[in-house]
Amino acid sequence: MKKIPLISVIVFIILSISFIIYQNFSSDSFGSEFVEQIRIADAEDTLDNIPENTLINIGKNICISSVDWTDVETSENLIRNELINNEIIVDEKNRIIPILRFQSIYELCPENIPYLEQIFIINE
Structure with missing residues (x-):
């Protein structure tokens, strides 16, 4: 009678460990989501x-x-200068500039979201 609960616990532990291992190996590398979103946009x-x-x-x-x-x-202007520093010439109307602004902040440094919010509060 006690074998059934013991087997259940062992199966649960094995499944839990398998899930944790899967999550560790399937995680994205830093910036991969950023690159994917930029390529799409x-x-x-x-x-x-x-x-x-x-x-x-x-x-x-x-x-x-x-x-x-x-x-x-x-x-x-700062984003355009960064692109120029990397020998990427873009027109000031190119929509990749605001996309880079948002995606960089949201995907790579979410702790800087207040700086992003601030520039839009100032312009209201």
Whole structure:
């Protein structure tokens, strides 16, 4: 009679350990979601030939620059400068700039969301 509960506990432990191992090995690497979202949103193929590591570094640098954002225009200029530093020429009307602004913050440095919110509060 006691064998059934013991077997149930053992099966539960094995399933739990299997689930934890699966979660650890199936997790995405840092920035993979960021790269995927940028590739989807890049309708003009501006960043099509940019390697993933370079794209993640651009996103990280955008995160770093977010503390200097005082308004939307400043943020767009800093993002454009980051792209130029990586030899990516974009028109100021290119929609990849605001996409990079949002995706960099939300995917790579969510702790900087207040800086993103601040530039839109100032412009209201």
